[in-house]
Amino acid sequence: MFKLETNLLTYHYPESEKPALHDISISIPAGEFIAVIGANNSGKSTLCYALAGVVPHLYHGKMKGSVLIDGTNNNNRTVSEIALHVGLVLQVPGSQMSGVRFTVFEEVAFGLENRGVPREKMRERVETVLALMDLQEYATRSPYQLSGGQQQRLALATVLAVDPTILVLDEPTTFLDPQGAKLVFDTLQQLQQQGKTIVVTEQRLDLIAGYADRVLAFDKGHLVMDGRPREVLTSPKIQSINLNWTRYTQVADLARQKGLWPRDLPLSASLFETVDGLSHRRKTHAHSR
Amino acid sequence: MLPQQSTATLFIDTGSWVQQLHPFTKLSYILLTGVTVYLGLSGWKYTCLFLLVNAVIVASARVLKQTFHTLGRIMLPLLLFMIPIHGFLYPENKTVLLDAYGMTLYQEGLVYAITTLSKLTMVLMASLLFVFTTHPADLITALSHAGKSPSLAYLLGSPLLLLAGMRERIETIQSAQRARGMQTEGNVVRRFCSLAPMILPLVIGAIVEVEQRSIALEVRGFKSTSAKTSLRILSDSTVQRLARWLMLLTGAAIILFRLIS
């Protein structure tokens, strides 16, 4: 049984003619790190919403096919029940806040209060999660006085509080600087090592290459590629779906044209792979002399 | 560094005994004050007694300075406005107190103005006591404990935090429009016209925020039907519960007495 499955998922937003998702079938085993890429309006966010049950439970609209979490159909659960299994982090961290809690600590506790967790257990859990997200020193601060990166970590903390096994993040790095973005992905990698299944949508392809086990590429609501990062990110198809190769891939491609890239080696999408590919060529070059 | 966001709470953390009281106890006190002042006892002696008692409570809550400062800011303009209006123009004016420069100040109007203002002062004092000594989070907790519907507590609680961000946003929107050459200074018509480009972004922003927040609340189990718990501990006691009932019953008795007589 897969951790997360969608079967021929098609979804129309209300009053929209074109489907936002078209016949999407994905099977995700537990513990995988999945990056979802695609241009704007390609269906990435809608996929996140569908996995968390926000679509169609809160947006209504027309849905065909199914989303299964641990074998249970999302249609048979409420959004709040699904959230115990699938933690959804929204794109703008500010909108994840409850709006009725005055400190970071209370904000994280909010979801636990709603689930009736006893006070002592709640305190313990909040402290654990704050430590995990490196937010202890801000526990008594207002959630609205944090920097962008801290607020993003707080949004993640509020989701982690109820300990879901799957984390779904909708472009978590849009409003962060490059170092902040990298920090988010480092955190996700840690969570993966603790056994979580990660699904994250992302525009920065160079960031994905070093973290994801698998990349899904979307175009106009269709799943157009599904494979290992190196294979998907270096595919010529990337350009045709309004994305760009990373500069690493561009260099590798040019290098190949100039004979600086081993003929049987596929193009690369990350710094490490590219440096490796280029050094390989130099070694063979030296040997041949 | 960004300018710090102002918060909309007036709470002052003094740790006083009034602060420890359950929010509903303090709310009951406001209610009782209102009913007593407007429907119950009247007369100079009671007014003075009431003011004294309240002043003592406020002082022991260690918010005396803030309370009188705010009271002054609200009551002084009213005083300056109402005393002459009623002193000169109150319909039942008979007894002349002062007659100068063709203007006549009457006793009845003066008494009426002072009575009205002193009643208002007392209710205001009790309310300020509540506002200064109650952390909004405690009020929200109390409301969600008491009510069957969490939405009411949310409705009452959220503006405190959300309005705080509003002022900052208004400033940003205004800057954005001024940067596009919008006139914000000048005559009344021009100022009025400059409001429209401010309101639309603000309203749309609020709608988007409501939509996103409703998703966030849903995924965070806000509408979950299971019994809720609370992180904050609200101190309450049998004495307080009794006191609340007593205050509410007294209030009800006064209203009833008024209706009959």
Added chain:
Amino acid sequence: MLIHVDNISFTYCNSVTALHNLSCEISAGERIALTGHNGSGKSTLVKHLNGLLKPSAGKVWIDGKDTTTAKTVQLAGHVALLFQNPDDQICKRTVWDEVVFGPKNLGYPTKRIESLAEEALMLFELTPFKTRNPHDFGYSERKRIAMASIVAMDTPVLVFDEPTAGLDPYEISLLTTTFKKLQSENKTVIVISHDMDFVVENVARVISLAVGRKVFDGSVRDLFKKPVLINTCGLRLPQVIELGNACGLQYPALSPGECVAALEEQLRQVDNS
């Protein structure tokens, strides 16, 4: 000199000092990136260029005008400023009305307003949506609408605050095209950005701020010779430069083409030795 920032300091009313003794000169036709951590004073600085903020000390001169005495309304005709969040800016019910709002405020003749708006809409591929409501669209389209309305103001200086955040690569390429066009018209473009891959390909000069002070002012190539500086500004090296460093290139290469050429050269030297 088009822009002359003369030793300015700025303190917010809550006594947070956002800028310290900052000076810089910018001439017509320059393309400049303003970089630094969140809270380093970048946004505060650009708000001085159109008089939204007035320096606590020092002076800012725009095209010979002192911003302390000139009104923002007048300066708006010289410096257009794109705010980070398009939703702070969009205030009309059709895309067309939104784009002509700025030029109308500046009092341009109708003919000119129309041709400017048409052109700006075309640059951001918004022409088919003229009569639509901006709020029918997603974030990135709204961002494009906001950018088109700034470009339509036809000012000698344009400032963009994080223009690439939330845009996909295709939309970023529209912005690149727009920058090229603005440069051909000898307009000054100042861009606040964390996106180093965008910066390296679109600007010539970088000004870096850290806690309200200028810590670097020079060419892009020189900036990338200072990795410590990149770190203190919360930035990351652009991918090509990172790659060049990892391959032991002596000089920072700014584009994939340059990088591969340098790699070839490196190999040739190995061969010769």
